[in-house]
Amino acid sequence: MDALLEDVSTWVPAAAATASLSSAVAAAAPADGVDRISALPDNLLRNIVSHLPVRDGARTAALATRWRSLWRSIPLVLRDSDLLLASTFDDEVERAVAFAAVGCILADHPGPFRKVQLTCCEFGTRERSSRSGRDSSPPRACRTSSSSTLTILPRTACYRDSPTTSSAALHSNGSSSPTGRSHSLATTKASPSSIVPSVKILALKVNFSAVNEVNMLPSFLRCFPNVETLHIESSVIGGVTASYHAMFWREVLPVECLKSHVKKIVMHKFRGHRSEFEFLKFIANGARKLQNLLLVLTKEVSASADQVAEVNRQLAIGTCIWTWAAKGFEMMLMGTTSDDADTCSFLKTTSLSVNDPFM
Amino acid sequence: MAAPESGDGNNGAARMVTLISSDNTRFEVEAAAASLSQTLQLTILDGGGGGGDGIPLPNVDSATLSKVLEYCIKHAPAAANGGAPNATAVDRAELERFDNEFVNIDQSVLYSLIMAAHNLEIEGLQSLVAKKVADMIKGKSPMEIRRTLGFPDPTPEEQAEMNAHMLEYGWAYE
Structure with a gap:
């Protein structure tokens, strides 16, 4: 305690001495129309800019020379919903404009990307929407090594429009289409321009009954070679024969992030559907570093003792015949009482203090 | 107080x-x-x-x-x-x-x-x-922000810089 006391007594006056600005600002107390904000140090101006939506933040760079670099020096928080006015949320043209902007923003901001949350842009409309006419190269920020979070929750509609939705999300940087419209996904390779090595936490929604979504999943994961934590919100709408899944996952080539980086996988809204088990089997065989697998059951399944027992039985069989690669691997099955909590709490994903916003 | x-x-x-x-x-x-x-x-x-x-x-x-x-x-x-x-x-x-x-x-x-x-x-x-x-x-333009924050009128250089920014960052002004 003595040491602590000493620590404080030496520190308080020092802190006081370094910051005589506030009294200077207040003492000057100039009349209106006088620039007082410029008396603030850069870190406080940055704090102000970081509270602005992306467009407003970028505009501050035009204010004066000193502001020029501020927005670019703050980790980017990009929510495409910020690019849309509430009134134009359902306007297709507006959404296309916003989507075009997403590419420009990713190209203009040097990174790191703190959060990139694309939830309302129609990726299927890309061709029509790239009217900005900018021939931008892949964003430099994609090459940064710092950790960031990417949320992509494309609307279901865009899956209908474009089978390459997930991949197209990455095309938003304006580079040429790498994986294109290829459907032979087991062999598709992610090209350098679509790879985002900086993402450590990835969350996505997958409808395991939709052939095109399942087909897209491995290719999509290949675009994020360094993901360590993977959140998948599962849905099973409609039906596909389980044999299709078994066949598909058998033929998929290894996925880099699963092979060498993913340590934790959380499957939200797990139902114990066979298509989900086929995916787990693929993970079991491919994820060499996986330490934790957390399966969060849906409310309906958790409520039924029979269904929980059935999921447990399936898992028990699975864990016997599948080969879990990593030592010390742990699997957990969790029930929920509510499905209201969305995987991706939008408030949380934009909070800079949360380590993993999807937990 | x-x-x-x-x-x-x-x-x-x-x-x-x-x-x-x-x-x-x-x-x-x-x-x-x-x-x-x-x-x-x-x-x-x-x-x-x-x-x-x-x-x-x-x-x-x-x-x-x-x-x-x-x-x-x-x-x-x-x-x-x-x-x-x-x-x-x-x-x-x-x-x-x-x-x-x-x-x-x-x-x-x-x-x-x-x-x-x-x-x-x-x-x-x-x-x-x-x-x-x-x-x-x-929701303000750079000029409006400058006025709100009490910046003096921009010098020609600052004005030019502002215009350049608006061209370069077109998406921020849509």
Whole structure:
């Protein structure tokens, strides 16, 4: 305690001495129309800019020379919903404009990307929407090594429009289409321009009954070679024969992030559907570093003792015949009482203090 | 707000501490309120600021300090509840109303508050005032922002820089 006391007594006056600005600002107390904000140090101006939506933040760079670099020096928080006015949320043209902007923003901001949350842009409309006419190269920020979070929750509609939705999300940087419209996904390779090595936490929604979504999943994961934590919100709408899944996952080539980086996988809204088990089997065989697998059951399944027992039985069989690669691997099955909590709490994903916003 | 030094701070139920502004005004407040400041918290935990001692704050003037303490006193009960997980909606709405009213102030006071909140490390106040300035900037063109913040008219060079930015960052102006 003595040491602590000493620590404080030496520190308080020092802190006081370094910051005589506030009294200077207040003492000057100039009349209106006088620039007082410029008396603030850069870190406080940055704090102000970081509270602005992306467009407003970028505009501050035009204010004066000193502001020029501020927005670019703050980790980017990009929510495409910020690019849309509430009134134009359902306007297709507006959404296309916003989507075009997403590419420009990713190209203009040097990174790191703190959060990139694309939830309302129609990726299927890309061709029509790239009217900005900018021939931008892949964003430099994609090459940064710092950790960031990417949320992509494309609307279901865009899956209908474009089978390459997930991949197209990455095309938003304006580079040429790498994986294109290829459907032979087991062999598709992610090209350098679509790879985002900086993402450590990835969350996505997958409808395991939709052939095109399942087909897209491995290719999509290949675009994020360094993901360590993977959140998948599962849905099973409609039906596909389980044999299709078994066949598909058998033929998929290894996925880099699963092979060498993913340590934790959380499957939200797990139902114990066979298509989900086929995916787990693929993970079991491919994820060499996986330490934790957390399966969060849906409310309906958790409520039924029979269904929980059935999921447990399936898992028990699975864990016997599948080969879990990593030592010390742990699997957990969790029930929920509510499905209201969305995987991706939008408030949380934009909070800079949360380590993993999807937990 | 400015209370004369009483010297018998330990008399009541709540422990009191004395803070001394740069212009030597003494403020007596509950330790719990002053402890919203991370900077002051350790000193107070170690028993500082009581009795005739007082904690000098040479970088905060009395007008700013009284405003800061107004915030701390209002927010102290909720903070004591650990972010008030069990606060009622009414309590939260009341705090929100207070916050909105609280930052409805002159720009000069606002910037002094930003500095004070930063120096005293009062997290909630820091983000409240930063948000307020952000709100003043939101939805405006660079020229409008300059006027709002009281920048002088742009020099031709600054004007040119602004135009260049608008061309380069077209997406920010849609």
